[in-house]
Amino acid sequence: MEYNDVYFMRQAIREAIKALEEDEVPVGAVVVVNKQIIARGHNTTERLNDVTAHAEMLAITSAANYLGVKYLNDCTIYITLEPCSMCAGALFWSQIGRVVYGASDEKRGFIKSGGELHPKTIKTMGIEAEVCSDLLKDFFRKKRIR
Protein backbone atom coordinates (compact mmCIF):
# COMPACT_ATOMS: atom_id res chain seq x y z
CA MET A 1 0.00 0.00 0.00
CA GLU A 2 1.42 3.32 -1.04
CA TYR A 3 0.51 6.20 1.23
CA ASN A 4 0.15 8.86 -1.42
CA ASP A 5 -2.34 11.63 -2.18
CA VAL A 6 -4.80 9.23 -3.80
CA TYR A 7 -4.72 6.97 -0.76
CA PHE A 8 -5.47 9.79 1.66
CA MET A 9 -8.10 11.34 -0.60
CA ARG A 10 -9.87 8.00 -0.62
CA GLN A 11 -9.90 8.17 3.17
CA ALA A 12 -11.52 11.61 2.89
CA ILE A 13 -14.03 10.09 0.46
CA ARG A 14 -14.85 7.45 3.08
CA GLU A 15 -15.69 10.34 5.40
CA ALA A 16 -17.88 11.91 2.70
CA ILE A 17 -19.74 8.61 2.38
CA LYS A 18 -20.42 8.69 6.13
CA ALA A 19 -22.03 12.10 5.62
CA LEU A 20 -24.08 10.72 2.72
CA GLU A 21 -25.32 7.87 4.89
CA GLU A 22 -26.52 10.47 7.40
CA ASP A 23 -28.30 12.40 4.64
CA GLU A 24 -25.78 15.24 4.87
CA VAL A 25 -24.15 16.96 1.90
CA PRO A 26 -21.33 14.45 1.27
CA VAL A 27 -18.06 16.21 2.02
CA GLY A 28 -15.24 14.60 4.00
CA ALA A 29 -11.77 15.50 5.23
CA VAL A 30 -8.77 13.91 6.91
CA VAL A 31 -5.67 15.53 8.42
CA VAL A 32 -2.35 13.74 7.95
CA VAL A 33 1.06 14.10 9.60
CA ASN A 34 3.97 11.90 8.58
CA LYS A 35 1.70 9.59 6.58
CA GLN A 36 -0.55 9.10 9.57
CA ILE A 37 -4.18 10.24 9.83
CA ILE A 38 -4.61 12.23 13.04
CA ALA A 39 -8.10 13.64 12.45
CA ARG A 40 -11.21 12.92 10.43
CA GLY A 41 -14.34 14.93 9.78
CA HIS A 42 -17.47 14.80 7.71
CA ASN A 43 -20.14 17.37 7.16
CA THR A 44 -22.70 17.34 9.99
CA THR A 45 -24.48 20.66 9.51
CA GLU A 46 -27.93 19.04 9.55
CA ARG A 47 -27.40 16.69 12.45
CA LEU A 48 -25.80 19.38 14.60
CA ASN A 49 -28.08 22.16 13.33
CA ASP A 50 -24.91 24.16 12.86
CA VAL A 51 -23.80 25.83 9.65
CA THR A 52 -20.20 25.86 10.91
CA ALA A 53 -19.98 22.05 11.12
CA HIS A 54 -18.28 21.56 7.76
CA ALA A 55 -15.99 18.54 7.38
CA GLU A 56 -12.77 20.54 7.40
CA MET A 57 -13.79 22.74 10.36
CA LEU A 58 -14.31 19.63 12.46
CA ALA A 59 -11.07 18.07 11.18
CA ILE A 60 -9.05 21.21 11.96
CA THR A 61 -10.40 21.41 15.51
CA SER A 62 -9.83 17.68 16.00
CA ALA A 63 -6.26 17.80 14.65
CA ALA A 64 -5.33 20.74 16.90
CA ASN A 65 -6.85 18.89 19.83
CA TYR A 66 -4.81 15.77 18.99
CA LEU A 67 -1.56 17.69 18.60
CA GLY A 68 -2.16 20.01 21.55
CA VAL A 69 -1.22 23.05 19.44
CA LYS A 70 -3.25 25.53 17.44
CA TYR A 71 -1.04 25.57 14.38
CA LEU A 72 -0.94 22.76 11.85
CA ASN A 73 2.21 23.70 9.92
CA ASP A 74 3.38 20.10 9.51
CA CYS A 75 -0.04 18.78 8.50
CA THR A 76 -1.74 18.10 5.20
CA ILE A 77 -5.53 18.21 4.97
CA TYR A 78 -7.32 16.15 2.31
CA ILE A 79 -10.81 17.46 1.52
CA THR A 80 -13.19 16.02 -1.08
CA LEU A 81 -14.42 19.51 -2.07
CA GLU A 82 -12.75 22.88 -2.52
CA PRO A 83 -13.16 24.73 0.79
CA CYS A 84 -15.67 27.59 1.09
CA SER A 85 -14.61 31.02 2.38
CA MET A 86 -15.28 29.99 5.97
CA CYS A 87 -13.15 26.86 5.75
CA ALA A 88 -10.39 28.56 3.75
CA GLY A 89 -10.33 31.19 6.51
CA ALA A 90 -10.01 28.51 9.19
CA LEU A 91 -7.22 26.85 7.18
CA PHE A 92 -5.52 30.25 6.90
CA TRP A 93 -5.56 30.73 10.66
CA SER A 94 -4.27 27.17 11.20
CA GLN A 95 -1.25 27.88 8.97
CA ILE A 96 -1.66 24.34 7.67
CA GLY A 97 1.27 23.07 5.61
CA ARG A 98 -0.67 21.73 2.65
CA VAL A 99 -4.25 21.62 1.38
CA VAL A 100 -5.27 18.90 -1.09
CA TYR A 101 -8.79 18.86 -2.43
CA GLY A 102 -10.77 16.81 -4.92
CA ALA A 103 -13.65 18.52 -6.70
CA SER A 104 -13.75 22.23 -7.41
CA ASP A 105 -16.72 24.26 -6.17
CA GLU A 106 -17.41 26.85 -8.84
CA LYS A 107 -20.17 28.45 -6.80
CA ARG A 108 -19.22 28.50 -3.13
CA GLY A 109 -15.51 27.62 -3.25
CA PHE A 110 -13.12 30.22 -1.84
CA ILE A 111 -11.49 30.85 -5.21
CA LYS A 112 -14.78 32.24 -6.51
CA SER A 113 -16.39 33.61 -3.37
CA GLY A 114 -13.33 35.07 -1.66
CA GLY A 115 -10.90 34.28 1.10
CA GLU A 116 -7.43 32.87 0.97
CA LEU A 117 -5.11 30.22 2.34
CA HIS A 118 -1.97 31.14 4.25
CA PRO A 119 0.83 32.26 1.90
CA LYS A 120 3.00 29.36 3.18
CA THR A 121 0.31 26.73 2.46
CA ILE A 122 0.92 24.48 -0.54
CA LYS A 123 -2.24 23.81 -2.57
CA THR A 124 -2.99 20.73 -4.69
CA MET A 125 -6.33 20.18 -6.39
CA GLY A 126 -8.12 17.66 -8.59
CA ILE A 127 -7.15 14.45 -6.72
CA GLU A 128 -9.94 11.91 -7.33
CA ALA A 129 -12.03 14.88 -8.41
CA GLU A 130 -14.57 12.83 -10.35
CA VAL A 131 -15.44 10.50 -7.48
CA CYS A 132 -15.71 13.46 -5.10
CA SER A 133 -17.88 15.39 -7.52
CA ASP A 134 -20.13 12.42 -8.42
CA LEU A 135 -20.97 11.88 -4.75
CA LEU A 136 -22.26 15.46 -4.55
CA LYS A 137 -24.10 15.33 -7.88
CA ASP A 138 -25.88 12.10 -6.94
CA PHE A 139 -26.84 13.53 -3.57
CA PHE A 140 -28.40 16.66 -5.01
CA ARG A 141 -30.10 14.77 -7.86
CA LYS A 142 -31.80 12.45 -5.37
CA LYS A 143 -32.85 15.46 -3.25
CA ARG A 144 -34.56 16.98 -6.29
CA ILE A 145 -36.40 13.73 -7.16
CA ARG A 146 -37.85 13.32 -3.67
Added chain:
Amino acid sequence: MEYNDVYFMRQAIREAIKALEEDEVPVGAVVVVNKQIIARGHNTTERLNDVTAHAEMLAITSAANYLGVKYLNDCTIYITLEPCSMCAGALFWSQIGRVVYGASDEKRGFIKSGGELHPKTIKTMGIEAEVCSDLLKDFFRKKRIR
Protein backbone atom coordinates in the same frame (compact mmCIF):
# COMPACT_ATOMS: atom_id res chain seq x y z
CA MET B 1 -32.84 51.67 29.26
CA GLU B 2 -33.07 51.81 25.49
CA TYR B 3 -32.29 48.56 23.75
CA ASN B 4 -30.53 49.99 20.72
CA ASP B 5 -27.37 49.18 18.78
CA VAL B 6 -25.14 50.91 21.31
CA TYR B 7 -26.68 48.92 24.16
CA PHE B 8 -26.11 45.59 22.44
CA MET B 9 -22.63 46.53 21.25
CA ARG B 10 -21.75 47.28 24.86
CA GLN B 11 -22.88 43.76 25.69
CA ALA B 12 -20.51 42.47 22.99
CA ILE B 13 -17.78 44.64 24.54
CA ARG B 14 -18.44 42.95 27.88
CA GLU B 15 -17.75 39.66 26.11
CA ALA B 16 -14.52 41.10 24.66
CA ILE B 17 -13.44 42.08 28.17
CA LYS B 18 -13.98 38.48 29.30
CA ALA B 19 -11.57 37.43 26.54
CA LEU B 20 -9.08 40.07 27.70
CA GLU B 21 -9.25 38.78 31.26
CA GLU B 22 -8.35 35.33 29.93
CA ASP B 23 -5.40 36.78 27.98
CA GLU B 24 -7.16 36.19 24.68
CA VAL B 25 -7.35 38.69 21.82
CA PRO B 26 -10.32 40.76 23.06
CA VAL B 27 -13.17 40.22 20.63
CA GLY B 28 -16.75 39.59 21.72
CA ALA B 29 -20.13 38.95 20.14
CA VAL B 30 -23.78 38.65 21.09
CA VAL B 31 -26.74 37.44 19.03
CA VAL B 32 -30.06 39.21 19.50
CA VAL B 33 -33.65 38.36 18.53
CA ASN B 34 -36.53 40.70 19.37
CA LYS B 35 -34.32 42.79 21.65
CA GLN B 36 -33.29 39.70 23.59
CA ILE B 37 -29.77 38.27 23.76
CA ILE B 38 -29.92 34.57 22.91
CA ALA B 39 -26.20 33.83 22.56
CA ARG B 40 -22.86 35.22 23.65
CA GLY B 41 -19.32 34.41 22.65
CA HIS B 42 -15.81 35.65 23.20
CA ASN B 43 -12.59 34.67 21.55
CA THR B 44 -11.12 31.52 23.13
CA THR B 45 -8.58 30.41 20.53
CA GLU B 46 -5.78 30.15 23.10
CA ARG B 47 -7.71 28.41 25.83
CA LEU B 48 -9.26 25.91 23.44
CA ASN B 49 -6.13 25.60 21.28
CA ASP B 50 -8.44 26.08 18.34
CA VAL B 51 -8.09 28.70 15.62
CA THR B 52 -11.79 28.35 14.80
CA ALA B 53 -12.92 29.50 18.27
CA HIS B 54 -13.54 33.13 17.31
CA ALA B 55 -16.23 35.01 19.24
CA GLU B 56 -18.74 35.04 16.40
CA MET B 57 -18.24 31.36 15.49
CA LEU B 58 -19.13 30.38 19.05
CA ALA B 59 -22.07 32.82 19.13
CA ILE B 60 -23.46 31.50 15.81
CA THR B 61 -23.29 27.89 17.00
CA SER B 62 -24.80 28.83 20.34
CA ALA B 63 -27.65 30.83 18.77
CA ALA B 64 -28.54 28.00 16.38
CA ASN B 65 -28.48 25.61 19.29
CA TYR B 66 -30.80 27.87 21.29
CA LEU B 67 -33.24 28.33 18.41
CA GLY B 68 -33.08 24.71 17.24
CA VAL B 69 -32.60 25.83 13.64
CA LYS B 70 -29.52 26.36 11.49
CA TYR B 71 -30.60 29.65 9.96
CA LEU B 72 -30.54 32.93 11.83
CA ASN B 73 -32.62 35.09 9.48
CA ASP B 74 -34.39 36.94 12.29
CA CYS B 75 -31.23 37.54 14.32
CA THR B 76 -28.77 40.39 14.60
CA ILE B 77 -25.18 39.72 15.64
CA TYR B 78 -23.16 42.42 17.37
CA ILE B 79 -19.40 41.92 17.08
CA THR B 80 -16.72 44.22 18.46
CA LEU B 81 -14.49 43.68 15.40
CA GLU B 82 -15.12 43.32 11.68
CA PRO B 83 -15.36 39.57 11.00
CA CYS B 84 -12.49 37.76 9.25
CA SER B 85 -13.10 35.66 6.12
CA MET B 86 -13.83 32.58 8.21
CA CYS B 87 -16.44 34.33 10.34
CA ALA B 88 -17.97 36.20 7.40
CA GLY B 89 -18.29 32.80 5.69
CA ALA B 90 -20.04 31.34 8.73
CA LEU B 91 -22.36 34.37 8.86
CA PHE B 92 -23.05 33.87 5.16
CA TRP B 93 -24.10 30.26 5.71
CA SER B 94 -26.27 31.26 8.68
CA GLN B 95 -28.19 33.76 6.51
CA ILE B 96 -28.21 36.04 9.54
CA GLY B 97 -30.54 39.02 9.22
CA ARG B 98 -28.13 41.73 10.29
CA VAL B 99 -24.45 42.11 11.18
CA VAL B 100 -23.36 45.05 13.34
CA TYR B 101 -19.70 45.50 14.13
CA GLY B 102 -17.57 48.01 15.97
CA ALA B 103 -13.97 48.41 14.85
CA SER B 104 -12.82 47.76 11.31
CA ASP B 105 -9.99 45.28 10.72
CA GLU B 106 -7.93 46.68 7.89
CA LYS B 107 -5.66 43.65 7.80
CA ARG B 108 -7.69 40.49 8.41
CA GLY B 109 -11.27 41.74 8.02
CA PHE B 110 -13.32 40.13 5.28
CA ILE B 111 -13.63 43.36 3.30
CA LYS B 112 -9.87 43.33 2.73
CA SER B 113 -9.05 39.62 2.81
CA GLY B 114 -12.09 38.27 0.97
CA GLY B 115 -15.37 36.56 1.65
CA GLU B 116 -18.84 37.96 1.81
CA LEU B 117 -22.01 38.12 3.85
CA HIS B 118 -25.31 36.79 2.54
CA PRO B 119 -26.89 39.19 0.02
CA LYS B 120 -29.93 39.51 2.32
CA THR B 121 -27.83 40.43 5.37
CA ILE B 122 -27.97 44.08 6.44
CA LYS B 123 -24.58 45.43 7.53
CA THR B 124 -23.91 48.24 10.01
CA MET B 125 -20.43 49.22 11.12
CA GLY B 126 -18.67 51.68 13.41
CA ILE B 127 -20.88 51.28 16.51
CA GLU B 128 -18.71 52.07 19.57
CA ALA B 129 -15.75 51.59 17.23
CA GLU B 130 -13.27 53.46 19.39
CA VAL B 131 -13.90 51.43 22.55
CA CYS B 132 -13.71 48.18 20.55
CA SER B 133 -10.51 49.25 18.82
CA ASP B 134 -8.84 50.57 22.00
CA LEU B 135 -9.33 47.21 23.72
CA LEU B 136 -7.40 45.53 20.92
CA LYS B 137 -4.70 48.18 20.72
CA ASP B 138 -4.07 48.03 24.47
CA PHE B 139 -3.92 44.23 24.36
CA PHE B 140 -1.31 44.14 21.60
CA ARG B 141 0.71 47.00 23.13
CA LYS B 142 0.98 45.10 26.41
CA LYS B 143 1.96 41.93 24.54
CA ARG B 144 4.84 43.79 22.87
CA ILE B 145 6.08 45.25 26.17
CA ARG B 146 6.24 41.88 27.90
